[in-house]
Amino acid sequence: MAIGHLTLELYLPLTNSLKEKRSIVKPLIARLRRDYNVSVCEAEGQDTLSRAVLEVACVSQNGALAYRQLEKIAIRVENWRLDAEVVDYFIEMVA
Numbered sequence: 001m002a003i004g005h006l007t008l009e010l011y012l013p014l015t016n017s018l019k020e021k022r023s024i025v026k027p028l029i030a031r032l033r034r035d036y037n038v039s040v041c042e043a044e045g046q047d048t049l050s051r052a053v054l055e056v057a058c059v060s061q062n063g064a065l066a067y068r069q070l071e072k073i074a075i076r077v078e079n080w081r082l083d084a085e086v087v088d089y090f091i092e093m094v095a
Contacts, residue, residue, distance in 0.1 A: 003094040004066035006056040009087045015049045025052050063093050
């Protein structure tokens with residue numbers, strides 16, 4: 001069993017309020033949970049309009065599968081939303 005951890009830092013240039021930010025981040029979190037069966041939360045930047053940090057956790061049979069799935073998630077997030085740019089992402093294998 002392997003546990004992978006992905007940190008996604010997002011830049012949200014078009015948000016003018018926390019409500020607009022939430023309308024971008026919440027559906028993104030829900031879609032990741034539904035499509036990839038992973039745990040997701042917004043970890044940092046809740047009060048910052050133009051920045052969001054998402055933490056994604058994945059449990060898999062082996063480390064290679066977990067790493068590949070988290071990498072696929074990072075690439076898909078870059079392509080899903082035009083109003084949320086991925087600034088950086090970091091994958092860490094916990095176990």
